[in-house]
Amino acid sequence: MALNKRDSIVASSLVLFAERGYDATTIPMIASSAGVGAGTIYRYFENKEVLGNTIFQEYVKIFTNTVENDFPYEQSIRNQFHHIFQSMIQFTKEQSQALYFIRTHSSAHFLNEESHTCFEELLNLFKCFFDSGKEKKVIKNLPSTALIAILYGAFLELQRLVRIGELEPDTSMLSDVEESMWDAVRLHM
Amino acid sequence: MALNKRDSIVASSLVLFAERGYDATTIPMIASSAGVGAGTIYRYFENKEVLGNTIFQEYVKIFTNTVENDFPYEQSIRNQFHHIFQSMIQFTKEQSQALYFIRTHSSAHFLNEESHTCFEELLNLFKCFFDSGKEKKVIKNLPSTALIAILYGAFLELQRLVRIGELEPDTSMLSDVEESMWDAVRLHM
Amino acid sequence: MALNKRDSIVASSLVLFAERGYDATTIPMIASSAGVGAGTIYRYFENKEVLGNTIFQEYVKIFTNTVENDFPYEQSIRNQFHHIFQSMIQFTKEQSQALYFIRTHSSAHFLNEESHTCFEELLNLFKCFFDSGKEKKVIKNLPSTALIAILYGAFLELQRLVRIGELEPDTSMLSDVEESMWDAVRLHM
Amino acid sequence: MALNKRDSIVASSLVLFAERGYDATTIPMIASSAGVGAGTIYRYFENKEVLGNTIFQEYVKIFTNTVENDFPYEQSIRNQFHHIFQSMIQFTKEQSQALYFIRTHSSAHFLNEESHTCFEELLNLFKCFFDSGKEKKVIKNLPSTALIAILYGAFLELQRLVRIGELEPDTSMLSDVEESMWDAVRLHM
DNA sequence: TATGAATGAGCCTTCATTCAT
DNA sequence: AATGAATGAAGGCTCATTCAT
Numbered sequence: 001m002a003l004n005k006r007d008s009i010v011a012s013s014l015v016l017f018a019e020r021g022y023d024a025t026t027i028p029m030i031a032s033s034a035g036v037g038a039g040t041i042y043r044y045f046e047n048k049e050v051l052g053n054t055i056f057q058e059y060v061k062i063f064t065n066t067v068e069n070d071f072p073y074e075q076s077i078r079n080q081f082h083h084i085f086q087s088m089i090q091f092t093k094e095q096s097q098a099l100y101f102i103r104t105h106s107s108a109h110f111l112n113e114e115s116h117t118c119f120e121e122l123l124n125l126f127k128c129f130f131d132s133g134k135e136k137k138v139i140k141n142l143p144s145t146a147l148i149a150i151l152y153g154a155f156l157e158l159q160r161l162v163r164i165g166e167l168e169p170d171t172s173m174l175s176d177v178e179e180s181m182w183d184a185v186r187l188h189m
Numbered sequence: 190m191a192l193n194k195r196d197s198i199v200a201s202s203l204v205l206f207a208e209r210g211y212d213a214t215t216i217p218m219i220a221s222s223a224g225v226g227a228g229t230i231y232r233y234f235e236n237k238e239v240l241g242n243t244i245f246q247e248y249v250k251i252f253t254n255t256v257e258n259d260f261p262y263e264q265s266i267r268n269q270f271h272h273i274f275q276s277m278i279q280f281t282k283e284q285s286q287a288l289y290f291i292r293t294h295s296s297a298h299f300l301n302e303e304s305h306t307c308f309e310e311l312l313n314l315f316k317c318f319f320d321s322g323k324e325k326k327v328i329k330n331l332p333s334t335a336l337i338a339i340l341y342g343a344f345l346e347l348q349r350l351v352r353i354g355e356l357e358p359d360t361s362m363l364s365d366v367e368e369s370m371w372d373a374v375r376l377h378m
Numbered sequence: 379m380a381l382n383k384r385d386s387i388v389a390s391s392l393v394l395f396a397e398r399g400y401d402a403t404t405i406p407m408i409a410s411s412a413g414v415g416a417g418t419i420y421r422y423f424e425n426k427e428v429l430g431n432t433i434f435q436e437y438v439k440i441f442t443n444t445v446e447n448d449f450p451y452e453q454s455i456r457n458q459f460h461h462i463f464q465s466m467i468q469f470t471k472e473q474s475q476a477l478y479f480i481r482t483h484s485s486a487h488f489l490n491e492e493s494h495t496c497f498e499e500l501l502n503l504f505k506c507f508f509d510s511g512k513e514k515k516v517i518k519n520l521p522s523t524a525l526i527a528i529l530y531g532a533f534l535e536l537q538r539l540v541r542i543g544e545l546e547p548d549t550s551m552l553s554d555v556e557e558s559m560w561d562a563v564r565l566h567m
Numbered sequence: 568m569a570l571n572k573r574d575s576i577v578a579s580s581l582v583l584f585a586e587r588g589y590d591a592t593t594i595p596m597i598a599s600s601a602g603v604g605a606g607t608i609y610r611y612f613e614n615k616e617v618l619g620n621t622i623f624q625e626y627v628k629i630f631t632n633t634v635e636n637d638f639p640y641e642q643s644i645r646n647q648f649h650h651i652f653q654s655m656i657q658f659t660k661e662q663s664q665a666l667y668f669i670r671t672h673s674s675a676h677f678l679n680e681e682s683h684t685c686f687e688e689l690l691n692l693f694k695c696f697f698d699s700g701k702e703k704k705v706i707k708n709l710p711s712t713a714l715i716a717i718l719y720g721a722f723l724e725l726q727r728l729v730r731i732g733e734l735e736p737d738t739s740m741l742s743d744v745e746e747s748m749w750d751a752v753r754l755h756m
Numbered sequence: 757t758a759t760g761a762a763t764g765a766g767c768c769t770t771c772a773t774t775c776a777t
Numbered sequence: 778a779a780t781g782a783a784t785g786a787a788g789g790c791t792c793a794t795t796c797a798t
Contacts, residue, residue, distance in 0.1 A: 005762085020298045023212030027789060037763040042790065104293070107353070109213060142365050145355050146347060150369060153346025157338035160296075166334050176331050180339060184373030194779090216772055217781095226780040228774075237772065383783085398676045401590030405768060415784040420769070482671070485731075487591060520743050523733050527724035528747060535720025536713055538674070544712050554709050558717060562751035572758090594793060595760095604759040606795075615793065759798085767791075774784080 006044045008034045013055055018101040022052050022108055052110050057118045059098040064122045066091045077138040078182070080129055084151075085178045089169075092159050100163060103156045123148055130185070140187050147185050154181055195233045197223040202244055207286040211241050211297060238299050245294060246307045248287040253311045255280045266327040267371070269318055273340075274367045278358075281348055289352060292345045312337055319374070329376050336374050343370055384422045386412040391433055396479040400430050400486055430488050435496045437476040442500045444469045455516040456560070458507055462529075463556045467547075470537050478541060481534045501526060508563070518565050525563050532559060573611045575601040580622055585668040589619050589675060616677050623672060624685045626665040631689045633658045644705040645749070647696055651718075652745045656736075659726050667730055670723045690715055697752070707754050714752050721748060 003011065012034035016025040027048060031038040045051040067087040072079050092099050105111070106119055126148045133139030139147065158177060161167035192200065201223035205214040216237060220227040234240040256276040261268050281288050294300070295308055315337045322328030328336065347366060350356035381389065390412035394403040405426060409416040423429040445465040450457050470477050483489070484497055504526045511517030517525065536555060539545035570578065579601035583592040594615060598605040612618040634654040639646050659666050672678070673686055693715045700706030706714065725744060728734035 021210070021212060023210060024298050026787085028787090031764095038789090039764065039791075040762055043761070048789065107349075109209065140365065140369055142362070142369060143356060145350055146362070146366060149346035149350055149356075150343040150366070150373075153342040153344070154339040154373070155342070156346070157342025158335055161334050161338055164296075167332060167338075173331070173335070176329065177335060177339070180329055180331060180336075180373045183375075183377060184339070184343070184369045186372075188372060188377075215770085220781090227772090228780055229778085231773070232778070399588070399590060401588060402676050404766085406766090409785095416768090417770075417785065418783055421782070426768070485727075487587065518743065518747055520740070520747060521734060523728055524725060524740070524744060527728050527734075528721040528744075528751075531720040531722070531724025532717040532751070533720070534724070535716035539712050539716050542674075545710060545716075551709070551713070554707065555713060555717070558707055558709060558714075558751045561753075561755060562717070562721070562747045564750075566750060566755075593791085598760090605793090606759055607757085609794070610757075759796100761795105761797095763793100763795080765791105765793095768789090770786105770788075772784100772786095774782105775780100776782095777780085 005034070005036055005040060009036060009041055009044060009051075010055055010058070013051055014059070014097050014101055017052070017055065017105065018097040022105060022110060049110050049112075052105070052108070053112050053115045056102065056105060056108075056111060056115045059095060060102055060115075060118045060122055062095065063091050063099070063102065064118075064125060067122075067125055077129075077133040077136060078186075080133075081182055081185075082178065084126070084129065085155075085181065088155055089174060092162070096163060099156065099159055126151065133185075138187060139185055142185075150184050151181055154184070194223070194225055194229060198225065198230055198233060198240075199244055199247065202240060203248065203286050203290055206241070206244065206294065207290040211294060211299060238301075241294075241297070241299050242301050242304045245291065245297075245300060245304045248284060249291055249304075249307045249311050251284065251287070252280050252291065253314060255283075256311075256314050266318075266322040266325060267375075269322075270371055270374070271367065273315070273318065274344075274370065277344055278363060281351075285352065288345070288348055292348075312341075315340065322374075327376060328374055331374075339373050340370055343373070383412070383414055383418060387414065387419055387422060387429075388433055388436070391429060392437070392475050392479055395430070395433065395483065396475040400483060400488060427488050427490075430483075430486070431490050431493045434480065434483060434489060434493045437473060438480055438493075438496045438500055440473065441469050441477070441480065442496075442503060445500075445503055455507075455511040455514060456564075458511075459560055459563075460556065462504070462507065463533075463559065466533055467552060470540070474541060477534065477537055504529065511563075516565060517563055520563075528562050529559055532562070572601070572603050572607060576603065576608055576611060576618075577622055577625065580618060581626065581664050581668055584619070584622065584672065585664040589672060589677060616679075619672075619675070619677050620679050620682045623669065623675075623678060623682045626662060627669055627682075627685045627689055629662065629665070630658050630669065631692060633661075634689075634692050644696075644700040644703060645753075647700075648749055648752070649745065651693070651696065652722075652748065655722055656741060659729075663730065666723070666726055670727075690719075693718065700752075705754055706752055717751050718748055721751070 013030050027038050072083050127144045130139055130144040130147045162169045202219050217227050261272050316333040319328055319333040319336045351358045391408050405416050450461050505522045508517055508522040508525045540547045580597050595605050639650050694711040697706055697711040697714045729736045
């Protein structure tokens, strides 16, 4: 926790935004949780809205990078799906609060154009994957947005369970879940 | 809209809570939208928190009832799944705002014990279904909480797309989605 | 002091703005001086800036009306001057703080276009008078803005003395001052 | 502008206080305008209030000295008046911001006893002049405070016009103004 | 000596809640 | 029972002031 002040503010904000939501989180809460004065926050972020957008974009980008990193474009759709699923798990592990924050705020009123674009880019990654999968007749012929919703929605809800301690994310369970979600999107012949 | 005042307040609150979120909705907003004086709301609800919890519980119960109603306990797991899926769609159609409100507020900071219990009961319905399905070797051997998360999470995310107009909920698409989600949870032999 | 709330707020604001200046006067100060809650001020004025502008315009208009009222256009320049001087004295008596507030804030940073226009109209009254006086060769041939400055500036400073109790505004002194100021602007042949 | 730091702070403060007013001028503004760190200001002035008072007194004293300097005690009242008027013009020219600052802050809330005394001393100069003039039956028999108000008030208002560019301070206009103000205070027989 | 990051008191403003009507 | 004017606690934010470097 003994990071520099900016990181400390970001970390505390993320946790509070995830736990209570942006609107129910006050600047004094963030300040005290980050161990800084309320005024200090304004040395790093113009205002609360900018803070919210910055954090949103920062973590969406980390998520996007996690998925994009070493993406096995040359391999089978199933392997690509495996990569995506593993990326989601890895991001969840490293940034347990971040994914939940992104989920609960991806259409929040305070998000600006840039944040939306940033989020679209993430979704676009998934879209490309599903489109190529549909082309190869490996993925169900549902709208890509729907396929993303199924994968992303299910994953987020699972992640919520892990967060609140209702689900133990051991390897075997995770691989079962991966199989379940693959079953959901793949074309059964 | 000429309901009695209480219902009018509940209806208006639901819409506003769904559209703007609980924290960003003010009592005067609700009052003016419900066509009553601000003070009147306090004749029916002790305070904003009670109002929020009441609405949450009310609609979760309606959802629960929709699923429980005419539940085909005697029929196949697949038929039971169909019933559940149809119930979700029906509830979505009838109470388009309600499901979104429940989704976005199911772990809101203002919810009290009773609200959480109420929500657990809804999830428990699904749990029972999945448990019996697993027993009969028709449903994947994943924790029921995980299966619920997959079904519920995916459905909610899809519903969000419909809400924002990104997805057209025609019959054929819906039946494809049902199939996809059944694929996700059923045991493939 | 038992006026309605709006008037009470206006009256208190005027006194405080005059005594401490707009920037050094806080909303809580006004509220407590007016005997209302801080929030109440915002039922009557959108914000502090609007409050400042409203008061400025309100009193400038009263001043303007005081001067315009029964203006003896048909009479001699000297009589017109007498009317103007008497109007200033009357306004000062009735609204002792107002003139000082106007003086100290007539180029304040918070004034909007409308306030400036309103003030220009007041100055224009004087300008017209001096212009007609110059035409008739009764008033010195100085720019009207300068003549206004001399009359208005001197009067304001005198009024300040009365306010702080350094000068007793009895009739004979006032008529001497009027004579002095008339001497300042009239053309001596 | 490469003065020592103290002078640089004083000069910058004067300009900002004159332009924006004491209350609307922040310490960081002064610091950046003076090219020093914000903390440095506190090496030279205990706090903002002390800074304000110091500057007020400093410039009032310069004004006083300008008037006192080479005062023609031996000459006629008219000549003395000319000296005073010329001093005011000279001070205005050299310290254009200072006179405006003094004018707009001469009864500011932050001024302490010493500042008021200092200002009184300036006024006292004028008082002595008018008293001796009245004794010699050259000046109107008005209270000296009133005569000062007329001279000083008119002059300040004129100076404001020059400042905002509404009046061109050429020699002929200035001598007309001097004549006008002399007419205001002198005894007409 | 000089700095500017950090602080927190206090500002303006909003809004849940009360209460006289 | 219903209202909405009034309230004041609390939020976001600014800025005079301090202090470690």
